Amino acid sequence: MKRIVCIVAMLAAGIVCAQENQKKELTPLEQAEAQIAAAPNDPKPHYRKCQALFAAGKQQEAIDYAKVAMEKFIKAKVDLAWMLLGSVKTDKYRIDVHYNMGPRERAKPAQLSGIVRPYSFRVWESGDGGKLVKKLDFEIGYFQGKPMTAAVGEMTADGSHSNYGALETNADFATVLAKVMSVLAPNDESAAKTRKKDATKTKKSATKPKKKATAQ
Numbered sequence: 001m002k003r004i005v006c007i008v009a010m011l012a013a014g015i016v017c018a019q020e021n022q023k024k025e026l027t028p029l030e031q032a033e034a035q036i037a038a039a040p041n042d043p044k045p046h047y048r049k050c051q052a053l054f055a056a057g058k059q060q061e062a063i064d065y066a067k068v069a070m071e072k073f074i075k076a077k078v079d080l081a082w083m084l085l086g087s088v089k090t091d092k093y094r095i096d097v098h099y100n101m102g103p104r105e106r107a108k109p110a111q112l113s114g115i116v117r118p119y120s121f122r123v124w125e126s127g128d129g130g131k132l133v134k135k136l137d138f139e140i141g142y143f144q145g146k147p148m149t150a151a152v153g154e155m156t157a158d159g160s161h162s163n164y165g166a167l168e169t170n171a172d173f174a175t176v177l178a179k180v181m182s183v184l185a186p187n188d189e190s191a192a193k194t195r196k197k198d199a200t201k202t203k204k205s206a207t208k209p210k211k212k213a214t215a216q
Helices: 002-024 028-038 043-055 059-075 173-187 189-205
Strands: 082-089 093-100 114-125 132-143 146-155 161-167
Touching: 028 043, 043 059, 043 082, 059 082, 059 093, 059 114, 059 173, 093 173, 114 173, 132 173, 146 173, 161 173, 173 189
Parallel strands: none
Antiparallel strands: 082 093, 093 114, 114 132, 132 146, 146 161
């Protein structure tokens, strides 16, 4: 009888221990925030936080926080061309979202004139070994430090440029993504559906003020 009681007690203790371990498991976002708290000047956990936000469906927050991560890379004198925030998938494509960190994107707005590409969309065919189909950019035209125009555009290998329609210079990510989906829609029915969904989200969020990302 004592042996049975001991076995039951051990099993109960194991269950409690397993439950405690489950409670202690951190989400990728919580892991990144813990790493930031431990090493606030290390840019890598800030980068991971961007990716965790994007993966959690908080795409606009990922874009906003990427500015903070970029400043950390600049201060650490780490020269990356871009950060891969995450991907959006349709039936035919995988769309990688890159936050650009070239010289123009790193410059202070007051110093800018010309085209700046804050983030880009690399469109790949779905499946293993899929080819790169398009590279679309969110483009903002600056004049003497002020944003004047914006659009989704495409630079091709031969140096030509395509413009897919004007946007507001402060367009949110959902609006820009909806424009990208409209470019892909003729060849991908699911992109057309995603475009409509994102457009609806944009209308709902238009009255909500944006949260400003702050450095930690």
